[in-house]
Amino acid sequence: MKATALFLFLAVGLSAATIVEPPAPVRASVAAPAARPAPLPAFSAPVPPRTIVQDADTRRAAYLARVGEVLAWKAKLADIRFPVTFDASAVCAKLARREDPAVCSRRVIELMKNPGTGPFWMFPAVGMAYLGRDQLSPEAKAAIRAAWGSVMQVRGDTENHWAMYYTSLYLMAQLYPNEPGSSWYTGKSSEENLAEARDYLVHWMDITTTIGQGEFNPTGYITEYAIPMLFLATWARDPAMRIRGRMTLDWLFADLAANTLNGELRGSNARTVDASVVEHWRDHASFYSWLLFGNIPPNPSFGGFGVYFASAAANYELPEVIYRIAVDRDGDYVQRDLKRTRRRWRHSDVLAAPIYKTSYMRRNYAVGSYQGGVADPIQTHTWDVTWAVPDPRGVTNTMFSMHPVSSPYDLQTYFAESPDSMIPAMVAERKPTYDLPDKFLGSSRFERVFQDRDTVIALYDIPPGTRFPHINGFFSKFLSGVTQDKSGWIFARGGNAYLAYRPLAAYEWRPTPKGDRRLYSPHLKNGTIVQAADAGEFADLAAFGRAIAALRLAYSLEPVPTVSMRTLRGRDVVFTYGRTPVVDGVPVDYSKWKLYEGPYLNAEKGSRRLTITHGSLRRVLDFNTLTISDSVTSGR
Amino acid sequence: MAPPVRFLLALAAAFPAALANAAIPAHDMVVSVLAGPAFVVGTKSAFESGLFRRGPDGSFHHFGLDFPGTFGISVDPRDSRVFYVASLNGCLITRDGGLTWRIGTSWDMTEPQDVRVDPNSPDTVYIALPDGVAQSKDRGVTWTRRERGLPERGKYTQAIEIDRNRAGRVLAGCETGIYLTENAGRSWRRVLPTSETVTDIEQSPHDPRRWMAATQADGLVQSRDGGLTWRPVAGVPSAKCLYNVAFDPTNPRRIAVGSWTYGVLTTEDGGATWADRNAGLPAGHCVYRVGVDPDSGRLYAGVHQVSLYQSGDFGRTWTPDGLPQSRIYRFNFVPAAR
Numbered sequence: 001m002k003a004t005a006l007f008l009f010l011a012v013g014l015s016a017a018t019i020v021e022p023p024a025p026v027r028a029s030v031a032a033p034a035a036r037p038a039p040l041p042a043f044s045a046p047v048p049p050r051t052i053v054q055d056a057d058t059r060r061a062a063y064l065a066r067v068g069e070v071l072a073w074k075a076k077l078a079d080i081r082f083p084v085t086f087d088a089s090a091v092c093a094k095l096a097r098r099e100d101p102a103v104c105s106r107r108v109i110e111l112m113k114n115p116g117t118g119p120f121w122m123f124p125a126v127g128m129a130y131l132g133r134d135q136l137s138p139e140a141k142a143a144i145r146a147a148w149g150s151v152m153q154v155r156g157d158t159e160n161h162w163a164m165y166y167t168s169l170y171l172m173a174q175l176y177p178n179e180p181g182s183s184w185y186t187g188k189s190s191e192e193n194l195a196e197a198r199d200y201l202v203h204w205m206d207i208t209t210t211i212g213q214g215e216f217n218p219t220g221y222i223t224e225y226a227i228p229m230l231f232l233a234t235w236a237r238d239p240a241m242r243i244r245g246r247m248t249l250d251w252l253f254a255d256l257a258a259n260t261l262n263g264e265l266r267g268s269n270a271r272t273v274d275a276s277v278v279e280h281w282r283d284h285a286s287f288y289s290w291l292l293f294g295n296i297p298p299n300p301s302f303g304g305f306g307v308y309f310a311s312a313a314a315n316y317e318l319p320e321v322i323y324r325i326a327v328d329r330d331g332d333y334v335q336r337d338l339k340r341t342r343r344r345w346r347h348s349d350v351l352a353a354p355i356y357k358t359s360y361m362r363r364n365y366a367v368g369s370y371q372g373g374v375a376d377p378i379q380t381h382t383w384d385v386t387w388a389v390p391d392p393r394g395v396t397n398t399m400f401s402m403h404p405v406s407s408p409y410d411l412q413t414y415f416a417e418s419p420d421s422m423i424p425a426m427v428a429e430r431k432p433t434y435d436l437p438d439k440f441l442g443s444s445r446f447e448r449v450f451q452d453r454d455t456v457i458a459l460y461d462i463p464p465g466t467r468f469p470h471i472n473g474f475f476s477k478f479l480s481g482v483t484q485d486k487s488g489w490i491f492a493r494g495g496n497a498y499l500a501y502r503p504l505a506a507y508e509w510r511p512t513p514k515g516d517r518r519l520y521s522p523h524l525k526n527g528t529i530v531q532a533a534d535a536g537e538f539a540d541l542a543a544f545g546r547a548i549a550a551l552r553l554a555y556s557l558e559p560v561p562t563v564s565m566r567t568l569r570g571r572d573v574v575f576t577y578g579r580t581p582v583v584d585g586v587p588v589d590y591s592k593w594k595l596y597e598g599p600y601l602n603a604e605k606g607s608r609r610l611t612i613t614h615g616s617l618r619r620v621l622d623f624n625t626l627t628i629s630d631s632v633t634s635g636r
Numbered sequence: 637m638a639p640p641v642r643f644l645l646a647l648a649a650a651f652p653a654a655l656a657n658a659a660i661p662a663h664d665m666v667v668s669v670l671a672g673p674a675f676v677v678g679t680k681s682a683f684e685s686g687l688f689r690r691g692p693d694g695s696f697h698h699f700g701l702d703f704p705g706t707f708g709i710s711v712d713p714r715d716s717r718v719f720y721v722a723s724l725n726g727c728l729i730t731r732d733g734g735l736t737w738r739i740g741t742s743w744d745m746t747e748p749q750d751v752r753v754d755p756n757s758p759d760t761v762y763i764a765l766p767d768g769v770a771q772s773k774d775r776g777v778t779w780t781r782r783e784r785g786l787p788e789r790g791k792y793t794q795a796i797e798i799d800r801n802r803a804g805r806v807l808a809g810c811e812t813g814i815y816l817t818e819n820a821g822r823s824w825r826r827v828l829p830t831s832e833t834v835t836d837i838e839q840s841p842h843d844p845r846r847w848m849a850a851t852q853a854d855g856l857v858q859s860r861d862g863g864l865t866w867r868p869v870a871g872v873p874s875a876k877c878l879y880n881v882a883f884d885p886t887n888p889r890r891i892a893v894g895s896w897t898y899g900v901l902t903t904e905d906g907g908a909t910w911a912d913r914n915a916g917l918p919a920g921h922c923v924y925r926v927g928v929d930p931d932s933g934r935l936y937a938g939v940h941q942v943s944l945y946q947s948g949d950f951g952r953t954w955t956p957d958g959l960p961q962s963r964i965y966r967f968n969f970v971p972a973a974r
Contacts, residue, residue, distance in 0.1 A: 121680075152728075154705065155726075157746070162743070199742070203743075345767065347811075418879065418896075429676045
């Protein structure tokens with residue numbers, strides 16, 4: 001596509017996308033100097049223009065300017081008189097800017113007097129150690145080193161924990177080679193630590209590039225992979241580990257690019273949180289979209305952890321092919337990916353079950369799902385429809401239903417824990433809604449989902465006696481024209497998308513604390529059908545409603561929920577809870593699901609090889625040979 | 637006056653120190669504890685967690701690592717300074733009483749729940765893993781999976797116990813039942829199927845052929861033939877999880893069971909009848925662990941995030957006994973430090 005055509009396409013899109021007028025976005029307050037008002041930080045500033053930056057140098061300069069903004073913002077907040085402002089991320093920001101090394105040294109010594117424990121302490125310490133190699137005082141460097149011998153670091157029990165833990169251990173062992181076990185909290189020598197960390201990281205990359213990432217497309221936890229992989233790509237001396245870090249970053253960001261709608265990460269994902277499951281913008285993924293693609297405001301305070309990424313971000317250059325997937329799409333597309341569940345200790349025939357993920361992306365909305373069941377026991381989001389908005393801040397631009405689960409059985413499946421203390425522990429562990437019936441966060445063993453482009457069918461067969469025997473549907477206050485039709489469908493408009501929601505059992509409306517609505521349906525055998533369409537496809541919402549109501553639809557809930565319908569796109573779908581979906585008479589063959597399959601990302605299962613394509617651009621990440629291959633197709 | 641007492645008094649007159657030493661317990665109480673509210677990875681707890689040793693004055697003193705995820709403990713019978721600790725990070729090992737530590741396992745063995753030194757061959761150590769069983773034959777330096785005969789799935793292992801009288805016999809409490817090896821882990825066979833996890837296995841200190849196991853959903857079970865066959869113990873409820881079982885080493889007729897739901901259950905007739913012994917414990921029970929002091933017969937109960945409780949009359953009355961706000965994972969009574 002030529003540049004002029006691209007700009008025209010984009011201009012039409014932007015013009016059409018200005019219908020919704022959201023309430024004033026939530027702004028983070030930042031104290032401004034008295035003398036001259038500073039420019040607003042990006043998370044409070046107007047939405048960046050969604051123009052495609054064609055020139056590579058300009059793109060790179062803009063990226064580095066954003067990196068610089070993050071570092072300058074954090075460095076300016078740091079005041080040595082107020083230790084709370086001068087945390088490890090402030091030290092990293094200042095060291096990355098090469099300013100105040102003496103003050104940083106003092107602060108490092110203070111921070112190291114009471115080391116934290118676990119991966120969230122380790123990677124900031126690594127950042128300070130490496131950024132400060134030629135800036136910190138010998139005493140400060142010695143303080144960091146000593147802390148790695150004095151406090152047993154918690155490895156954690158989660159994929160992101162281990163990515164941070166072992167990358168950090170690897171880099172520190174590399175920084176201090178030939179030191180005995182007595183000087184490390186592990187009791188192992190530098191070489192033993194290095195080898196163990198390397199082995200785990202290679203193992204993790206191997207399973208991620210063969211059967212998929214466990215914590216796939218995380219809205220917040222993306223930062224807990226991006227930071228360690230950037231550190232590895234930047235500071236590993238072993239070229240093999242360095243390129244592994246670099247390739248894994250590309251892999252993560254290609255996945256992010258293909259799953260964002262104007263920078264918003266939407267659709268199914270292994271882990272999100274209560275706020276961002278309905279307001280997708282409000283999480284770290286938005287920081288990365290802003291930093292890398294420049295097409296969305298970052299989340300407040302750059303997500304906090306964003307500062308660590310920024311402190312080494314100059315060492316990463318986003319490949320143009322990934323950039324263009326995020327910002328320069330020339331049509332609707334379906335992307336199918338293979339992921340895996342968190343490892344299951346109990347209650348399962350497999351250690352990690354496959355996740356079959358579908359994403360349908362259009363200019364004005366996107367639909368995403370996986371087949372249901374539990375990918376991760378607490379924070380998985382199974383499916384949604386999300387519509388594009390001019391400014392996503394404060395906007396709950398999504399629709400979905402779910403079964404709220406609070407279950408020791410599910411927790412014991414994934415955690416080495418006893419049954420009775422887990423739920424109180426979850427609530428105490430910053431998952432306060434885990435045991436609440438009105439939550440919108442989480443996945444269920446009793447949900448099955450099928451998606452065909454912009455049609456989603458979610459079926460529920462909840463056993464009697466299950467805690468929270470109902471389903472919750474999320475209805476945003478930003479929907480307009482919500483109509484409960486006599487056909488049983490509920491029609492609404494979200495931005496430039498028309499949405500049809502068909503509950504399969506009786507329901508009632510319940511308010512939510514922030515003014516959205518919950519469709520509460522207290523029926524064990526239940527279901528939801530959602531059909532979306534572009535507003536441009538119909539004269540108005542009423543015409544869309546008539547088209548939907550005219551679709552053939554038959555369903556029953558006994559003995560198990562089953563739906564037979566013709567989708568808006570003319571597909572005949574039969575979907576029965578617990579059985580393979582059938583489309584136009586052909587059963588869906590999940591065994592043929594590839595690791596990635598779509599116009600932009602392609603990989604065979606088990607291949608360790610991802611091909612990233614956009615137009616004439618192609619990048620191949622090959623973990624078999626540890627090679628990155630770029631090519632341009634001629635004649636396109 | 638019985639002759640032995642007369643003899644002791646005479647001895648005390650002649651050698652006062654001898655009587656004083658006779659009063660010193662043979663064992664130290666060591667507990668693994670998560671102190672304070674639930675631990676969140678990434679946060680810094682204000683509470684010290686890990687191993688605590690009870691001092692002569694009854695107070696608990698933290699020693700070794702301040703670490704929030706310590707579970708099972710086992711001590712080398714030849715050297716009570718050598719501790720193996722099943723932990724979130726793997727098997728932690730100290731050979732100097734807690735001054736220095738090493739994570740004995742690597743990344744491929746995580747979150748062991750239990751650890752046992754083989755009393756018949758103390759260089760051999762077993763750990764119970766969420767995905768099976770591993771064994772070290774060199775005091776924790778190297779580890780090998782020992783899972784032949786365990787199911788490919790269903791081998792989540794919560795508890796492990798070694799027959800102190802017959803070398804090579806080990807019982808593992810798994811998700812799908814109790815498994816027995818009679819050849820030091822080279823092969824296992826299931827001796828009791830269960831519907832959910834076996835939470836604890838114990839061998840009677842009085843009768844080596846008698847074993848008991850607590851389960852999550854199958855009640856309390858016992859074996860009278862060294863773990864070959866098992867039967868449910870009547871009078872103990874089975875609907876909810878039983879967390880552990882503890883024999884009283886001082887009295888063969890006394891056994892205690894700990895449960896979140898049922899609290900403390902005891903028998904004083906060898907298991908024929910059981911009594912609810914929760915009067916004096918906090919409402920709701922939430923007992924995570926029970927233990928019996930091998931020197932005094934004193935019964936202990938760890939009430940989740942409340943306190944340790946102790947009873948001098950085997951559960952009829954209880955008094956708080958320190959470790960406030962704690963979750964006690966294990967009671968261990970190790971040869972006393974001198």
